[in-house]
Amino acid sequence: MMNEDKRVSRRALVAMTLAAAVFSAAGLSGAADAADTIRVLNWQGYGTDESWAVEAFSAKTGIEVVHEYFGSEQEMLTKLRTNPGAYDVVLINTSYTVQAAKEGLIQPIDTSDMKNVGSLSPGMGDNENLVIDGKVFGVAWVWGLTSFAVNSEKFPTPPDSIEALWDPANAGRVGWRDDAVEAVQMAAISLGQDMNNPSDFEAIKEKLRALKPQIRTFWSSENEWNQFLSAGEFDLATYWSGSASRAKTAFKLPVEFVIPKEGAIGWLDGLSIQTGAKNVASAKAFIDWMIDPEFYVKWDTDVGAPASANAAANGQLPDSAFNRTVLGDAEKVAKVQFMKPLDDALRKKMLELWQETKTYMQQ
Secondary structure, three states, rough: HHHHHHHHHHHHHHHHHHHHHHHHOOOOOOOOOOOOOEEEEOOOOOOOHHHHHHHHHHHHHHOOEEEEOOOHHHHHHHHHOOOOOOOOEEEEEEEEEEEEEEOOOOOOOOOOOOOOHHHHHHOOOOOOOEEEEEEEOOOEEEEEEEEEEEEEOOOOOOOOOOHHOOOOHOOOOOOEEEHHHHHHHHHHHHHOOOOOOOOOOHHHHHHHHOOOOOEEEEOOOHHHHHHHHHHHOOOOEEEEHHHHHHEEEEEEEOOEEEEEOOOEEEEEEEEEEEEEOOOOOHHHHHHHHHHHHHHHHHHHHOOOOOOEOOHHHHHOOOOOOOOHHHHOOOOHOOOOEOOOOHHHHHHHHHHHHHHHEEEEHHH
């Protein structure tokens, strides 16, 4: 029994040594536990689970990547609360990072040995919702906008105003995401209000009710949005900039994303490590790969992606890239309102208003 244990130990040591050597050659941060498995919690089809990217990472590091998915931020938080230590890497919108950190769901990350962190764009890498009390609780990954996109075959000249969603000429042609916060924030932008702290909920209520003759269908996922557009279920619909890019690039759909003159919802997504994660070094290596220009440029060019938080990655995109032509308009982007953490009372008020609005629409 003792001799067998020694043979097992020697085999394990050799495996660990080889994994560490591969890790070092790849230029990725890590430690002796590189040859293991990490669990990633994210939206399905959102970058981290691109098969070619996972395969490239595993080939470089020996680390296997397993995914689990959520359908909303609230579901993500619930999974973290009810499955302590089950995940290594988790995608969190920065408007929820502070809450997750305060609840003890995610842990601080030592980024000193992560080679790509140094090239994160100013204001993103040190975003106040990611770096809390001097500790990094999330590494800035990608950012983008929530606005609306149109079927370019039906709109040869895309509208320039958010009011296109309310235009009677587009009655019965609009798609809308079934999300309370997003709905209220879109209405707030249309009314010139601060979307993170609306001043007139009565006006927002009336604005949302005015959508009743406009909406053809609600949507909840990127795949559903693409199917609805392809089937002619709607001609314009609220959408995310990165998903619009992917629809156009990867699926060749006639999609044009619109940044209206009134502004849009801006968001920044970060990658965090769950408290109690079993493979912190490997999780850090994966996060470093996700912000690596090598990964990002291929993702954006071949598939379509949100804008990278890594300035070096954005700088390697071709001039014709969506994230340069669409998000490169400084005048339009200046009007974007970025999502901030919302307190529970305000979030509850938004949810109740949206539920009332949907009930009204069904009458």
